[in-house]
Amino acid sequence: MESSTVRKRLIDELTRGRESTNMLRVMLYKTQNDRECKSLLSSKNLIEKILDSFDKSLSILNSSKSNEVYDVPEVKLWHCDGRKLKDFSKRTNTSESENQIGCNKRRKSLETQIRETHFASIQDCHAWRKYGQKFILNAQHPRSYFRCTNKYDQGCQATKLVQKIQDDPPLFSTTYQGQHTCKNLFEESSHIIMDTTANNSSTIWSFDSHEPNDKPNGMVIPTLPIIQQETKEKVQNLQESFSSPSNYFLLPDLMTLESFGEFSFLSSAYDHEHVICPDVYSGPGSALDMEIEMMLGSVFNDCFQF
């Protein structure tokens, strides 16, 4: 089969799967607040579609005799201990070792993880502070450096660097270095809010689509959840309990987003008084959401890197 055809089929199938997954997620949240569970049957159908997409994609891959033309990433995570790193950008005159981001040539020795996404990573739920930006040799866009905001008060050594590696559709590569050793107050706060929502179901999770053309590859980017009045007070109390104004727990990574100016459509939600990070505002289905996001989201994100 011709490589371009295979590629197109793969993208089509994966796109379908991704759209279905997003729809499923919306349904699950809807079901969460809908005691009648009307959408359960449709959810089952969606799951079948997703599985079908996966099966077809795998079938296409398996039926191809060589993998040299597809450039499908085989490794999702790369480490600095000698395991393979993916070519990070369109460098042409550099050696392979120089293409290994954060490795070999530089001082980094901490464990490194690389993720490529169509957005600048908005759901890791850690507060990051930008401490540098630099144009990298042969890179089209500057690389931004972030450290955990708890670096000094808790000694957290986690850092990440974000680089835009493609314009259309926007593609970012985020390299996480080191583990968070800080106490993640997001997790604590989520428990408080979970209890609240479990009792009164006053939450609205809005996943309305924006303009389709605003999103790369027709991705459905959910709008941020809005907390209604009943939870407002508890969130305010939560915010007041934070000891320092330097702890910007509300949508920390949107700052990252905005630093790239690519997702200004989120600004309205970002400015909303009661908007918090989706991972923070964890309703009863939040664990499932995280799993979906981590498992399916990362899979599809990686698959789109042809």
Place this chain on the structure above:
DNA sequence: GGCATTTGACCCTA
């Protein structure tokens, strides 16, 4: 005023 971001300079390593 306090905080985050920007940016030039410096540090460190291959």
Place this chain on the structure above:
DNA sequence: TAGGGTCAAATGCC
């Protein structure tokens, strides 16, 4: 020595 990573003063925003 080149170049990526980090620091810290300057600047801007709220």
